[in-house]
Amino acid sequence: MKKLVLLLLLAGSSLAQTREDSVIxxxxxxxxxxxxxxxxxxxxxxxxxxxxxxxxxxxxxxxxxxxxxxxxxxxxxxxxxxxxxxxxVRGKKEEAYIHVGKQKISVPIAALGGSIATSAKGVEAEVIEVKSFQQLRELGKEKVKGKIVFFNRPMDPTKLNTFEAYGSAVEQRANGASEAGNLGAVGAIVRSVSTVQDDFPHTGSMRYATGAPLIPTAAISTNAANLLSDKLKESPTLTFYFRQNCETLxxxxxxxxxxxxxxxxxxxxxxxxxxxxxxxxxxxxxxxxxxxxxxxxxxxxxxxxxxxxxxxxxxxxxxxxxxxxxxxxxxxxxxxxxxxxxxxxxxxxxxxxxxxxxxxxxxxxxxxxxxxxxxxxxxxxxxxxxxxxxxxxxxxxxxxxxxxxxxxxxxxxxxxxxxxxxxxxxxxxxxxxxxxxxxxxxxxxxxxxxxxx
CATH class of the missing domain: 3.40.630.10 (Zn peptidases)
Incomplete structure (x- = not known):
């Protein structure tokens, strides 16, 4: 009987506490x-x-x-x-274009935080498109040297947790420049890590691995990434140009x-x-x-x-x-x-x-x-x-x-x-x-x- 009374008292106290918490x-x-x-x-x-x-x-x-x-x-x-x-600091606004024959197509671009600048004249080179670091490494120095590497793996749209999708794509932004630089690339551009198709380039932090060559790197908008990928299928030897003026103080x-x-x-x-x-x-x-x-x-x-x-x-x-x-x-x-x-x-x-x-x-x-x-x-x-x-x-x-x-x-x-x-x-x-x-x-x-x- 005493145990029952005690249990009832505890239950009543707990209920009263829950009510007080609910009110607050x-x-x-x-x-x-x-x-x-x-x-x-x-x-x-x-x-x-x-x-x-x-x-x-x-x-x-x-x-x-x-x-x-x-x-x-x-x-x-x-x-x-x-x-x-x-x-x-970012410095003067960046500029970029896809160069196909005599045609120059401007695209939205933003330097990644921590990147070095290009030369005053900018960088222009043929483009190697990849979806992963493994794919890039398999190409080797012979195919990558002197090129601009284009990392074009989108966020996985099937993942309901968008942060999970972000986590699986963001390594391109963070480490892509070092991966490309180690194989002799002269620049790296990255598809914006975003779930939407638009013309806004998404910046973010990047880092250079110890001992890796320092090459300029930037993000292009998702629309621009799709356009560049399509143009590469039509004209594999097209060139990409970008210029940025950032520096680390x-x-x-x-x-x-x-x-x-x-x-x-x-x-x-x-x-x-x-x-x-x-x-x-x-x-x-x-x-x-x-x-x-x-x-x-x-x-x-x-x-x-x-x-x-x-x-x-x-x-x-x-x-x-x-x-x-x-x-x-x-x-x-x-x-x-x-x-x-x-x-x-x-x-x-x-x-x-x-x-x-x-x-x-x-x-x-x-x-x-x-x-x-x-x-x-x-x-x-x-x-x-x-x-x-x-x-x-x-x-x-x-x-x-x-x-x-x-x-x-x-x-x-x-x-x-x-x-x-x-x-x-x-x-x-x-x-x-x-x-x-x-x-x-x-x-x-x-x-x-x-x-x-």
Whole structure:
């Protein structure tokens, strides 16, 4: 009888707790959807600050803006962390054309971040089209030397997870120049890593392997890639011309921007929510990753607005240099270790400001099992995908200290329409989708703070 009474008491307590959590999560959503500030913050970041590539004036302005923004929200502490970042500049706009006989067909092109420039006259040569590194290696130096290698493997359209499709194609962009250079190529061009057919070239980071010859490399739009492939079938000896003026300058001084609300019971236990403040230079960096930054600040604002007093310290972090170095994320983790800080969890938003679907989780099986008990609370908000997936690039270094990582997962079908492209602008962000993401992140932060992990 005593056991039955105890079980009934526990069940009643659990039910009451669930009701309390449901009420608070509903308050979070109501506040965000009624009074959300993130969209207007994003408007300013995109339209008044603009592109924010590491080392640029835009990046400096973004640091000042987000620092002042968090100070205005009345967070308990707002501070900067010094970070040395790469400083690559695009220079004068690139140009390219397909040369077939006497015909010159201009095509959209963008230098890849980290690439060297061409000569002042540009580079023109015959083209070798390949779909894989293995195919390129099998051709050998004899067929590749003196040519421009054209990497033309598209993202796999059959993969429903577009990030999986991106992962299987992006090596061409990252390592293609070195693979081509090792076989004597004079340049490399890459099909934009995108799910759509359009005329926007998508830039992104590339790297030269140690000892590999440095050759210029650029991305062409998907439409241009299709055109070039078709023309090569008709005229295998056509030539391709491109000219770019980029250069790498000495490392620049920059900062992570951090705002926090101090915990009332366990102030030494820290929960991070963040995005990366830098963006590529072709556009405003609205989805990548202005959205993640303003959503992270909004999480703290919303918790304050509903009167919630966190048990643990909650930090919003604007990481610098995710796009071409990850130095902000590494520096944050290094400082956390030096200062003996205990980060129990970190949430990152870097997949765009689209409709929320859930969170990827990186942690121990018992931690994941605990998180699964929250699914009933999150399901009414369409957050069904809790568990599968990863954390995020900037919070990744915290995993070495045992921090549980959460990667915010919005619907990914439109993300690669704008990723690293000239159309990643404010106009392509939907306010309600952005606000729903902020509320979803605030809800998971609330549960992490209340119950720990």
């Amino acid at each position: 999560i509903r308050k979070i959503y109501n506040e965000t959807l009624t009074n959300g500030q993130g969209y207007e913050w994003l408007r300013y970041l995109c339209k008044q600050v603009g592109p924010r590539l590491s080392g640029s004036e835009g990046a400096k302005k973004a640091v000042v803006y987000t620092q002042q923004l968090m100070q205005k929200q009345g967070f308990d502490r707002v501070f900067l962390q010094d970070v040395k970042v790469p400083h690559w 000495p490392d620049a001084d920059s900062h992570n921007v951090v705002g926090e609300i101090k915990g009332s019971e366990f102030p030494d236990e820290i929960i991070v929510v963040g995005g990366h403040l830098d963006s590529w230079d072709l556009a405003e960096g609205a989805h990548d990753d202005g959205a993640g930054c303003v959503q992270s600040i909004e999480v703290l604002r919303v918790l304050k607005a509903i009167g919630y007093k966190p048990k643990r310290t909650i930090r919003a972090v604007m990481f610098m240099n995710e796009e071409n170095g990850l130095r902000g994320g590494v520096k944050y983790a290094d400082l956390a270790k030096q200062n003996n800080e205990k980060h129990i969890a970190a949430v990152e938003s870097d997949n765009g400001g689209f409709t929320p679907k859930g969170f990827g989780v990186v942690g121990r099986p018992d931690q994941k099992a605990k998180i699964q008990t929250w699914k009933e609370l999150l399901a009414p908000y369409s957050l069904h995908e809790i568990g599968p997936g990863g954390g995020g690039a900037d919070i990744g270094p915290l995993a070495q200290s045992g921090t549980v990582l959460f990667g915010y997962k919005p619907d990914s079908q439109r993300y690669f329409d704008v990723h690293h492209a000239p159309n990643d602008n404010f106009e392509n962000v939907n306010k309600r989708e952005l606000d729903l993401g902020s509320a979803s992140m605030a809800a998971i932060i609330y549960l992490l703070d209340k119950y720990g992990i």
